[in-house]
Amino acid sequence: MRKLLSRFRKDNKPRGTSPLDRCAAYVRPRRKRFVALLVIVAHISGGLASVHAVLETRTPQGAVAWAVSLNTIPYVAVPLYLTFGRSKFNGYVKKRQDKIEETDPLVRDLVDQLRAAQLVVPEPLAMPLMESLAKLPATMGNAVALLRNGEAIFASIFEGIDAAEHYLLAQFYIVRDDALGREFHKRLTAAAARGVKVHFLYDEIGCYQLPRRYLEDLRRSGVVVHAFNSTQGRANRFQINFRNHRKIVVADGRHAWVGGANVGDEYMGRHPRLTPWLDAMVKVTGPAVQMVQVPFLEDWFWASGQLLDLDWTVQTAPSGDSSAVLSLPTGPADRYDTCALFFMNAIQRAERRLWIASPYFVPDQQIVSALQLAAMRGVDVRILVPEDCDHMLVRLAGWSFVAPLEMVGVQIFRHGNGFLHHKAMLVDEDVSAVGTANFDNRSFRLNFELTLLVRDAAFAKEVEAMFLDDFADSRLSSAQELAERAFPVRLAVRIARLLAPLL
Template sequence: MLGCISAVHAVLYTRTEQGAIAWSISLISFPYIALPLYWFLGRNRFKGYVSARKLSQQLGVDVLLDRRETLAPYILNKDQLDPATLAAERLAAQPMLGGNAVELLVDGEATFNDIISGIFAAKEYILFQFFIIKDDGLGRRIKESLKQKASVGIRIYFLYDEVGSHSLSVGYLQELRDAGIKVAPFNTRKGHGNRFQLNFRNHRKIVVTDGKVCWIGGHNVGDEYLGLNAKFGHWRDTHVRIEGPASLGAQLSFIQDWHWATETILNLNWDVPDVAPGKSAALILPTGPADELESASLMFTQAINSARSRIWIASPYFIPDRSVLNALQLAGLRGVDVRILIPEMPDHYLVYLAGFSYLEEAGLTGVRFFRYADGFLHEKAMLIDERVATIGTANFDNRSFRLNFEITAVIADDPVFINKVELMFNNDFQSAREVSSTELYEKPWWFQFAVKFARLTSPIQ
């Protein structure tokens, strides 16, 4: 009976037809197996966050909309926007803003040295949010930096995902609290509708200082992100620092997450600079399971469709949905230079296996795949023609498209930055091997079976 009732629920609320069919048949046919899986892993709507976000907007938190007059000098006209950024602007419900100084941060040392320098330069407050934070060498270095700033009166808000940071010790968090730092887990299971859900994650990595500078990218806080893990060796990852009005978009994302986690509204600085620190146009796009639309998937699909000569993508987990895969195929068919950079070394074996199943489908249309061999590839970056680059936290998989809270920085109108991203990709391609589209069928039958099975499990990976 519960299986039948849950099947009705799946038909009504599962986002995709394939998912609705798969869940409803499983719930009716194998209720003792499917029922607990469905209620713990099956849903992709995050209950309650939308209402909390609307409440925060009603309380005047969404000042990016309220302060359009002060932002006006930095807002780009529609005819100035690249087609790849038009949809992103609508999805973010924020304008693309010019006047930013943007710096590409390649690998862990550059990223965390820059973040820690930014922490020490903060004058009013620090917003600090990561998916994974570990109590190891880097984690303790971050902790001591934050404690030092708190000791001189800087307000610090520290937000973490309790699933991603499950190994973070109570003592670590208590040290932060004792130093006067406000600490909160994201509370993924908060609310009646989320109580039994284990499948949602807040995968965002955000640092904001004084509402003027933000850092966004793929790194978490742990020694392996500095290449100090013997198993993975060199950890290939990318972050970006943005100074200027666009950093307010990262701040807005943080305060909405903080409001969900703590039910408190932060009093922060929303002033824009009188003098632009740079010339780049940038947009911060938060996406997640509380969005009315599948924002991450739509962003990537539009970016791929807008490419005229080139689209290069780096992602550690490549399990695209049908719309994204079709967009890549069409790009290949119209002669766009489509390259996908993925890891040679797996960290999640099911995801690694499932990725093999896309090689032939995409490869038949001219899409080229490269496996990065110099350590583990974890960066999430995209380069579109000579015009637009993205750096963020979202992978090309179902989890990032539908289950994770993610954030992406979209940067345009900066030839110097675009050239740096191009150079970064070219260096990565030199450390990679090109993969044949027939590689899967050169493997034993049992490996091919494992790949097909892994693809079936991709919705819950």
């Protein structure tokens, strides 16, 4: 303190000023200099980040939005850009390249097996563009079963876990420590106890509420557990924009389950508000199971650095079924917006009917245009969404698409009995899709997803029956409903629409 006071005297401060006043006079100019330096650094950071945004952001609209905000309000925009600004998961891409020398021969051998067994889908049933997006072939000789809602889904999955003899692969976006989560824990633990190699992969953002003891108990029981760990690597330290949204279970390389259900009591009809919780998964038996193993193998390698020793022997379904199935993994490590291109192609291929169910409906403009064109050429286009939603911003943004779609004849139905969470699509008479991808920008570009595309008239009938049941509990919505709402609601819809790229 004496040194401070002596410096104040050298600065010719009035002798009558109190020590507190003189201390403030000493600190104030330094605080101003610190603030000025902070402003300069923030604007330089914002300017550099805006250059990166212009070069890397996928859409012109997104590039403009980031560039303007990074240069005008860098104090807020720079942290947001570091967290949400990236749309390419470069770390995953690099690691995928690292393992290609080992896995490419494996996939090539698998395709050779399929061709030798005449299990690759022949012309004219082949889906060449879809296969190009998937980088995997569509296969014949599969049995597929549609599982509707939690009780049927988890009864089938648990039966498969209990019957596994060699290995289990389990991957979920959300796992909860509730009644269903503990039952899932119990089944995995029992499988490991009888000598089955159990590998469990979870998304750490989706499972942020999962207690550490849940995971540690699994590890102590012999289950090999890994978080997807999207933030690993120096370049990924701050970003939480990428999620592994896949839900996969594979038993012994012979049976696989893929779809929208996570592990939580809400899927069993025990949500306090959104009940019943409607979902769907597909159980597949046959060569498509090996195609489901491929994305799990890549995700596991990213998370753990280890390549799993799995069964790649191709076998047809014992029932003699011959459904054509394509396993379509998509995500931000792809060269293209694979998920968005998949939906675009399906919309363009539709000739008579296009029914889409999704809990979150926030498409981009190119998808909206494709839906409009489909309706204008006479396709029966129907969109099925929940009346109530667990994400308010998504619900508000979804309303902004009603008017432009309604004007060309697209029908948007709102399901009012519980929460509709399944992700399904029906194209014409024989093509259907069930998977993990929502009809929104996050699934199109930012999430790792997996969709099973099935070409089989009998299975399409099952999917059609599911849609018809859901339509029966739905109402047709219209743009007039929004027009009659109060101004604050209409404004909130427009603001939510601006956030569509992040939803």
